[in-house]
Amino acid sequence: MVTIRDVARQCGLSPTTVSMVLSRAPLASYIPESTKKRVIQVAEGLGYQPNPFAQALRSRHSHTIGVMVPDIADPYCAQILRGIENSFSRSSYLPFLVDIQNNPLRFRKYLNVLLGRRVEGLIILANSLSFETELLSALESRKIPSVILGREPGTDALSWVATDNESGTQQALEHLYRLGHRKIAFIRGPKMIVDSHDQWAGICCFAATSALELDPRLVVTLSDPFSSYEGGYERTKELLALGLPFTALVAFDDMTAFGAIRALISAGLRVPHDCSVIGFDDIPAAAFYNPALTSVREHMEGLASMGAEILLETIRAHRNNATVSPVRRKVKPELIVRESTASPGH
């Protein structure tokens, strides 16, 4: 491996000078352009690659961040990762990605691993599962720049970026209302999930302003957060068993909607002819499902790059040991209309 000394020797200069030139230190402004050019050329010629460990050891900057995702197989996570990747690809930071697999023990463990590796910041992706508050406090206590993505954490001390769920369901309901639906069923998310509440708030808000009547008998709730497909199927069968007519169904998320559609179809109903169905999340499968699902798309990449920006900014401040107050952002989602919704009886 070629070191900075090799470059220095080749240039007839000291390692100090080479270092200053290559890392654009402030003092390098006194070094003439000609010398700089020579140094850079020689470094390139020798194929010099600075040893990141020596750099990190001396400068105390690891140029590394940690990204924790609850479940890497979740398409929701994948899209966000794409966004994070793109944001960091232009910076000098390289992320360590760890997969929590929805397991609080692993969260603890990998938080320590990442801190042990001296990451300069953390992006923590929260899916709809509720955070254990003690885990967050573990984060707060170490004063490391971090951003929560996808969910508002309970605490005020951390930065976060999340989807505006309320606006999402509001848009969904408005879409159905405009199509002419008045008898609408709802499958709410599990109680323990915060998103469910925000989504329901959006429903109520739209209902209040438009004088749409919500029949409480047509509102059912999922129990298990891990099997929304099965849940959607079961709850829809129960709804059908009630015998109350409804022409549209708002599902907690896309998997629930898929389950619901399956139940409707196996009951001999056609979607959207007999019943419109609307999902939430717009996972990739929504586009090629049968029928293609109308859903609320969260702007994951936007969410992610916003989070990455915030983190980078926080790290920068942290380096100059300035304190920044936490940043909080809500991103409005967008309704994607496909084939699973239509005017009643259409």
Add this chain to the structure above:
Amino acid sequence: MVTIRDVARQCGLSPTTVSMVLSRAPLASYIPESTKKRVIQVAEGLGYQPNPFAQALRSRHSHTIGVMVPDIADPYCAQILRGIENSFSRSSYLPFLVDIQNNPLRFRKYLNVLLGRRVEGLIILANSLSFETELLSALESRKIPSVILGREPGTDALSWVATDNESGTQQALEHLYRLGHRKIAFIRGPKMIVDSHDQWAGICCFAATSALELDPRLVVTLSDPFSSYEGGYERTKELLALGLPFTALVAFDDMTAFGAIRALISAGLRVPHDCSVIGFDDIPAAAFYNPALTSVREHMEGLASMGAEILLETIRAHRNNATVSPVRRKVKPELIVRESTASPGH
């Protein structure tokens, strides 16, 4: 930050001794159990975490590997990542994950980034897209332990683990044959994709041994490797337009199968009643598709952990600068029978 010196002072020992104890150096065997215990206790008490950069700098081991995936949003990749994660979570290695986004330029770039970060080994995930051979030679020239996952590379110098595609399609076809299908249509994968050939080889092999007749008019080929859903839809429409009867369809992959099903349904046919459809890959969506798709499941986690083991082994050899010859493994896939296949007219 507490350093090894702090621990040493607290113990009344030299940093050398502490280091030997904590990193279980061979010389530590001369140190009495009582001292070791004390060192460990003090280290724990002070919350000592060795600085990984100092360690890496001195010992020349980064305890880091690089993982390159062609497209992180691809569920195929996600499952493999899960397998890799699990294999490495017990070792002291932490992977850097980079997303190539199917872009050869990014491959080049990130290969350099990873090598710059001094990863000790590389796992390169290949999807169905063909590798550019020059990229692989870039790998061979640097002598860094690496494993290709998911595809046989052209070269003999690298280790790889891949799915036995031939066996997969053989199983699929046998399944259809046993159900009684004799008029079977095929949508082959794009010519530029190596998998397509292996898959076709499996088809031919089974046809030869079972005396099944393949009607060349019922064999169509995808052109664009990026839009298999649309491709499946179009090709199936063309097949239907021929007017030749067929009772089953073997698709190149699950997305193609989804497209095909859509075309069949919009032509007024029922799946599987009028036509069985079989996919390949068993992506997650296959299970909850409508109808649930019979598909060939590749054992991703197995593939991944096998690859990880091989890499770890190669790294170990590399450390003791022993040379190991490349390892090559084929993993048999498994047919998952769901609802999209049945006996003709059933």
Add this chain to the structure above:
DNA sequence: CCGATTTAATAAAACGGTGTAGTATCATCC
């Protein structure tokens, strides 16, 4: 021409570990 400033560069000390060579003590053995 003198002191101050700018320019161009360097020597040496970190950063926090690990590896090698060495020391001191004590038991063992012929």
Add this chain to the structure above:
DNA sequence: GGATGATACTACACCGTTTTATTAAATCGG
């Protein structure tokens, strides 16, 4: 009783950078 060897440590150099302090020459204003 001196050589041998095991035991229980330590001193010091080193890994490859960056940083701080310092030097030396050139330039400049008065």
